[in-house]
């Protein structure tokens with residue numbers, strides 16, 4: 001019994017949120033391992049090993065959906081940081097397919113997301129949906145979450161204590177979904193996931209490895225709404241994400 005406890009604790013230390021008995025999970029992990037070197041995305045940075053942190057419960061789940069449900073339950077009506085006293089209406093956990101190969105990580109919910117309880121549903125969200133569709137994917141095929149699950153007042157930047165409270169849940173979401181590719185939207189998500197302080201202009205255009213996934217930072221859709229001239233670079237990043245997924249560029253309509 002203590003062997004099992006040690007084993008689970010080891011996985012917990014690695015940030016693994018769930019262990020599945022579903023053969024599909026194993027198949028996904030093995031097929032990733034078996035991919036040939038020529039199929040591997042360019043990775044120009046050291047492997048990033050996230051830590052969910054001790055004290056995070058280990059979830060035994062039969063599927064990614066079950067693991068996500070257990071993480072949501074652990075989050076509860078969260079009062080771990082001061083954001084619960086600063087006007088948040090509800091927790092915005094994440095949306096999309098638990099089996100997604102592609103995951104997007106944003107910063108924090110804004111006003112629209114706070115009302116609807118769903119990430120990226122406002123103007124920036126509409127642009128993100130267009131970006132996903134331009135990749136030849138549907139929004140319900142990917143998974144979308146934020147680093148921070150509660151709206152910071154006045155959309156201010158999240159603070160370090162808020163990140164410290166919330167990031168373990170993002171790490172567990174990533175472990176549950178086990179995506180092939182993670183796109184970090186904007187400076188805040190990119191810095192949190194890469195654990196660097198480099199500006200987004202230096203992080204984008206590169207590929208990192210994060211918990212077995214290819215991590216691709218790009219500009220935040222809100223920034224692209226303000227500065228549409230950067231959309232071309234963002235599209236280059238999304239093409240990199242498609243290549244890491246092993247997917248073709250979609251043909252332009254009518255061709």
Ligand code: URA
Nearest residue numbers: 106107108109119120
């Ligand atoms: N911006 C984000 O980073 N996340 C959202 O959910 C909405 C806007």
